[in-house]
Amino acid sequence: MTIERYRGLDLNLFVVFDALLRLGSVSKAAQSLGRSQSAISHGLARLREHYGDDLFIKTHDGVQPTQHALDLADAITRFVSHANEALLQHAAFDPASSSRQITLALNDVGELATVPPLLLALQTEAPNCSVHVIEAWGDDLDAGLASGAIDVAVSGPLNTSANVLQQKLYTHGYRVMVSDECPLENTITLEQFAAMQHVAAAPSRSYRFTVDDAFERQGLHRRTIVTTVHALTIPHIVRMSPNYVAVVPKRMGDTFTATFGVKTLRPEFEMPQLEVFQYFHRRVKTDPFNTWLRAMVYATFNRHADLHVAT
Numbered sequence: 001m002t003i004e005r006y007r008g009l010d011l012n013l014f015v016v017f018d019a020l021l022r023l024g025s026v027s028k029a030a031q032s033l034g035r036s037q038s039a040i041s042h043g044l045a046r047l048r049e050h051y052g053d054d055l056f057i058k059t060h061d062g063v064q065p066t067q068h069a070l071d072l073a074d075a076i077t078r079f080v081s082h083a084n085e086a087l088l089q090h091a092a093f094d095p096a097s098s099s100r101q102i103t104l105a106l107n108d109v110g111e112l113a114t115v116p117p118l119l120l121a122l123q124t125e126a127p128n129c130s131v132h133v134i135e136a137w138g139d140d141l142d143a144g145l146a147s148g149a150i151d152v153a154v155s156g157p158l159n160t161s162a163n164v165l166q167q168k169l170y171t172h173g174y175r176v177m178v179s180d181e182c183p184l185e186n187t188i189t190l191e192q193f194a195a196m197q198h199v200a201a202a203p204s205r206s207y208r209f210t211v212d213d214a215f216e217r218q219g220l221h222r223r224t225i226v227t228t229v230h231a232l233t234i235p236h237i238v239r240m241s242p243n244y245v246a247v248v249p250k251r252m253g254d255t256f257t258a259t260f261g262v263k264t265l266r267p268e269f270e271m272p273q274l275e276v277f278q279y280f281h282r283r284v285k286t287d288p289f290n291t292w293l294r295a296m297v298y299a300t301f302n303r304h305a306d307l308h309v310a311t
Helices: 012-023 026-033 037-051 067-088 108-125 139-147 190-195 211-216 231-238 250-256 288-303
Strands: 056-059 062-065 101-105 130-134 152-155 164-172 174-179 197-201 224-228 244-249 262-267 274-281
Touching: 012 026, 012 037, 012 062, 012 067, 026 037, 026 062, 062 067, 101 108, 101 139, 108 130, 108 152, 108 231, 108 250, 108 288, 139 164, 139 274, 152 288, 164 288, 174 231, 174 250, 197 231, 224 231, 231 244, 231 250, 244 250, 250 262, 274 288
Parallel strands: 101 130, 101 152, 197 224, 197 244
Antiparallel strands: 056 062, 152 274, 164 274, 174 244, 174 262
């Protein structure tokens, strides 16, 4: 096939193709590109006419690429990616006038730590922007960052692809949480801690750090009675018994002691710490919007470092 065949083709149609391939939905592609669904359908019709193939077939939950579309996919996605990189280097981003949706990948504790202070900053810097939080890890996170469906992820150490870059935000401190009915006051020894029944949060399978790893290095094996993937349920469980104990992030411990019938104790032993990073895809390293967003997240955490770093 020669270049002559493409002389009459609107190259913006490749952006439509790329969005349909990434998102598998006409409506999602339209939302992503800021166009109407009819405009996306019209663009797809022109692509079908040009290539003489359906390219995307309607299914019960979206559209599915044909084999011919899959054969074209690598070349078209590379074309769109290279074009975006070249153009974005010269494009400006004005946060004050933008109404863009910011999509962050966070777990429940990360949402508690990130969203409230970030929203305060956005009220001044980008009052028309909105924040959308999703939970995505492993391959889903890699794919979301690569496609642009996720702008930034905030988490502890993760196993990611080589195209996902990271920036350290801070080192996370922990608290020991017990019920208000627990007879211990102010401090807790390692022996007392080990003798209690533990409530634990299980990190994502892609997480490279657990609290138990740190404790086992000290020769401590906890007696865990319940493990949950939702850390914000821990205060509800801990307050049920004076013999329950949990290790929770500092921000979470400080937030819930006043309202959930729990309190925190100062450990008389070494507590683990966790480095927290923001993750982004290599393709948006110089993108003005993503560069601004990463700077906002970094500044927000450093401005409120006392909320996260245990003393």
